[in-house]
Amino acid sequence: MTSPATPRISTRKQPKQERSRHLVAAILVAAGRVLAREGARRFTAARVAEEAGVSVGSLYQYFPNKEAILFRLQADEWRETGGLLAGILADRSLPPLDRLRAAVSAFVRSECEEAEMRVALGDAEPLYRDAPEARRLRVAVTRTARAFVRETLPYVPAPERLVAADIIMMSMTAVGKQVSEAGYAPAAIDDTDLTRLGCARVLSSGLGIEQHNARIVKQSSSPAAGAGFVGMGGYQRSTPTSS
Numbered sequence: 001m002t003s004p005a006t007p008r009i010s011t012r013k014q015p016k017q018e019r020s021r022h023l024v025a026a027i028l029v030a031a032g033r034v035l036a037r038e039g040a041r042r043f044t045a046a047r048v049a050e051e052a053g054v055s056v057g058s059l060y061q062y063f064p065n066k067e068a069i070l071f072r073l074q075a076d077e078w079r080e081t082g083g084l085l086a087g088i089l090a091d092r093s094l095p096p097l098d099r100l101r102a103a104v105s106a107f108v109r110s111e112c113e114e115a116e117m118r119v120a121l122g123d124a125e126p127l128y129r130d131a132p133e134a135r136r137l138r139v140a141v142t143r144t145a146r147a148f149v150r151e152t153l154p155y156v157p158a159p160e161r162l163v164a165a166d167i168i169m170m171s172m173t174a175v176g177k178q179v180s181e182a183g184y185a186p187a188a189i190d191d192t193d194l195t196r197l198g199c200a201r202v203l204s205s206g207l208g209i210e211q212h213n214a215r216i217v218k219q220s221s222s223p224a225a226g227a228g229f230v231g232m233g234g235y236q237r238s239t240p241t242s243s
Contacts, residue, residue, distance in 0.1 A: 015062065024062050026052045028076070031069045036116045040124035045069065071128045074121050075137055081110055082141045089148040096152045104172060111176040118180040145169050 015021040030052035035043050045066045049056045063069045088103045111118050128134050145165040153161060 020062075023054065023058065027054065027059055027062070027069070028072060031073055032117060035070070035073065035120045035124070040070070040120055040127070043070065043120075043124065067128045067131075070121070070124045071131070071134060073117075074125065074128075075133075077118075077121065078137055078141055081107065082144060084110070086144040089144055092151075096148070099148070100168075104175070107172050107176055108179050111180045115180040118176070122177060122180075142166070142169055 015024045027048060031043075031048045034047050034051050038047065043066055045059055045063070046056055048066075048069060049059045052059070059069075063072070084106055085103050088106060089099050091099055094102070142165060145168040146162065149156075149161045149164045149168070153164065156164070
């Protein structure tokens with residue numbers, strides 16, 4: 001059985017003049033309104049063009065199909081959120097666990113602020129998730145988590161660090177999805193310390209950080225083993241293990 005063709009989701013051309021940039025921006029704003037109002041199943045290029053007050057032909061100059069519009073909305077959201085998380089997780093003025101708490105809190109709050117849009121984008125993802133452009137963007141987003149885990153757990157073998165980074169991203173995505181669907185107000189997230197601590201607890205447990213640190217502490221009790229500060233609040237061996 002032949003599998004369905006992967007839709008083209010790259011834009012047909014990049015707007016260069018100010019007028020064309022405004023046109024693309026208007027199309028994307030309209031697309032967001034249509035998606036939030038109609039949902040992924042009723043989302044069409046014709047509806048977007050009508051909402052934006054432009055012809056379908058003008059829309060198709062830049063977006064070959066509805067999948068391309070939806071992917072652009074998702075890509076813009078991923079880049080915005082990814083930039084936010086990268087800035088938080090790279091802030092070495094804070095201990096790693098504090099950074100992780102702050103990142104989870106910021107991510108969950110962003111999910112609350114645009115809950116309808118996030119839910120609709122999640123519903124639309126199957127339309128483009130197998131496209132090469134979508135795979136490349138997902139890899140780019142995970143680099144932030146991989147860099148954080150590499151800094152935090154430098155003596156853990158590289159394959160285990162990759163798994164840890166994936167767990168961070170999967171956990172945050174799952175938490176964000178549940179929060180969006182539950183319809184929590186952003187103020188409820190800001191005012192609830194337990195929310196931030198609980199999310200961080202889930203992530204740190206999933207990473208196996210507590211178990212890893214427990215092993216290091218046990219080893220450091222031996223006279224032959226050196227100890228020092230490590231990543232998320234445990235101890236570090238004085239000599240790195242092979243990776």
